[in-house]
Amino acid sequence: MSLSSWVPGADASPYNASCLPYGVADGSVVVRIGDHVLFLDGVFGGGVFASASLNAFMASGPHEWRDARERIQRLLTDERFRGAAEPHLKPLSEVTLGMPFEVADYVDFYCSLEHASNLGRMFRPDEEPLKPNWRHLPVGYHGRSGTVVPSGTPVRRPSGQRGAGDFGPSRKLDIEVELGFVVGVPAEGPVRTSDFASHVFGVTLVNDWSARDIQAWEYVPLGPFLGKSFATSVSPWVVPLDALSAARVPGRGQDPAPLPYLERAEPWGLDLGFEVELNGEVVSRPPYAGMYWTPDQMLAHMTVNGATIRTGDLYASGTVSGEDAAQRGSFIELTWNGADPVKLSDGSVRAFLEDGDTVTITATGPGADGVPIALGEVSGTITPA
Structure with a gap:
């Protein structure tokens, strides 16, 4: 799978499809791609991503982490999935970032x-x-x-x-x-x-x-x-x-x-x-x-x-x-x-x-x-x- 993304500017950004850090924006779990964020509850139908913290997703374990990352990379690099992902993509400048996880210790x-x-x-x-x-x-x-x-x-x-x-x-x-x-x-x-x-x-x-x-x-x-x-x-x-x-x-x-x-x-x-x-x-x-x-x-x-x-x-x-x-x-x-x-x-x-x-x-x-x-x-x- 190519890691060249269809998201404008992503390939020239250090927040490219090889990076994909997770965060929380406007009360939902997101991934950053270039100068945009992808709302994961929208593309995956809620679940652990319909949350104001990463904790539920982080608790799901390595198998789920890798599966989610592969699916996100596929969405953001394969033109066939652009129509499904693009409606849930917003410019970073239009969202408010929050604390990414609830700190236990x-x-x-x-x-x-x-x-x-x-x-x-x-x-x-x-x-x-x-x-x-x-x-x-x-x-x-x-x-x-x-x-x-x-x-x-x-x-x-x-x-x-x-x-x-x-x-x-x-x-x-x-x-x-x-x-x-x-x-x-x-x-x-x-x-x-x-x-x-x-x-x-x-x-x-x-x-x-x-x-x-x-x-x-x-x-x-x-x-x-x-x-x-x-x-x-x-x-x-x-x-x-x-x-x-x-x-x-x-x-x-x-x-x-x-x-x-x-x-x-x-x-x-x-x-x-x-x-x-x-x-x-x-x-x-x-x-x-x-x-x-x-x-x-x-x-x-x-x-x-x-x-x-x-x-x-x-x-x-x-x-x-x-x-x-x-x-x-x-x-x-x-x-x-x-x-x-x-x-x-x-x-x-x-x-x-x-x-x-x-x-x-x-x-x-x-x-x-x-x-x-x-x-x-x-x-x-x-x-x-």
């Missing part, structure tokens, strides 16, 4: 060797950058699902304790460029690395906003809390795992070898390139392929103690950062905790985010036949405390 990991090392050098200069456990397990924390918000939601500057007797708005508001993984099929743990694709439906872009001054004061000894829980933004699009087949790579080498339950059964590293814009200007391009821990390992570790996973669970990679200074996925790294501010083309500088700043994160990866695909975007604007 949210877990955030810390899987970039470069990010963890940078923060270690910054805050523990007289010690080894990594804590002794870091190369033995994917470090993470349980976040707050209730403050996971869709892209475009304004982010109010949080207030909190910044030190002993010091309370007020965060002075070090930051971003974290992350890739999120959305669970479709529930399970009682442990879940093996080999079963990753049987449970995880797809990926979404994540910005885990962080108040670094609140975080620094509160996190010892139990970890992130109020410095993280005020907002986590996600893209309106969830890209199915099957769309990422050309992006899969073996994953970074690990030393020491992980314990048996963390051994990789399949290549689930992902060759994805991120881009961070501050007020429309690119300030960083983090690469995902170098992440130390892969998503199958994150899922296995998250459930090895018997913890359950549910439809709509979201777990994220932690900040994506590369080896070069221009590949860092947070402002605390880009500016080295404010010591070396980012200089913008208008002459202004940023150590951390100011009120009115807008941050937009995008990502792309290789698709079928070498045609790039897009993973959407996640954006937010800072409003005053």
Whole structure:
């Protein structure tokens, strides 16, 4: 089956027939094709698609996911089905996108060797950058699902304790460029690395906003809390795992070898390139392929103690950062905790985010036949405390 689409402009778009991310528009499940969306309840007669979230479809399992994707691709690439699909196609500019899924639980990991090392050098200069456990397990924390918000939601500057007797708005508001993984099929743990694709439906872009001054004061000894829980933004699009087949790579080498339950059964590293814009200007391009821990390992570790996973669970990679200074996925790294501010083309500088700043994160990866695909975007604007 040819993946050339009859939808105007789709073949030249990274949202082509090899991509087909799912979302929710005007209260119904849709697929994006180029600059249009296809309403799936219209073409398939309702069912799991007649919903204001992807949860029912995600719970249906891998067989149904693949069947639906093949049917959608056929509808959008075969002229014989154009008459059936075209009445349910609308320009993206004419619909309102919503939260793509109902979030059950949210877990955030810390899987970039470069990010963890940078923060270690910054805050523990007289010690080894990594804590002794870091190369033995994917470090993470349980976040707050209730403050996971869709892209475009304004982010109010949080207030909190910044030190002993010091309370007020965060002075070090930051971003974290992350890739999120959305669970479709529930399970009682442990879940093996080999079963990753049987449970995880797809990926979404994540910005885990962080108040670094609140975080620094509160996190010892139990970890992130109020410095993280005020907002986590996600893209309106969830890209199915099957769309990422050309992006899969073996994953970074690990030393020491992980314990048996963390051994990789399949290549689930992902060759994805991120881009961070501050007020429309690119300030960083983090690469995902170098992440130390892969998503199958994150899922296995998250459930090895018997913890359950549910439809709509979201777990994220932690900040994506590369080896070069221009590949860092947070402002605390880009500016080295404010010591070396980012200089913008208008002459202004940023150590951390100011009120009115807008941050937009995008990502792309290789698709079928070498045609790039897009993973959407996640954006937010800072409003005053």
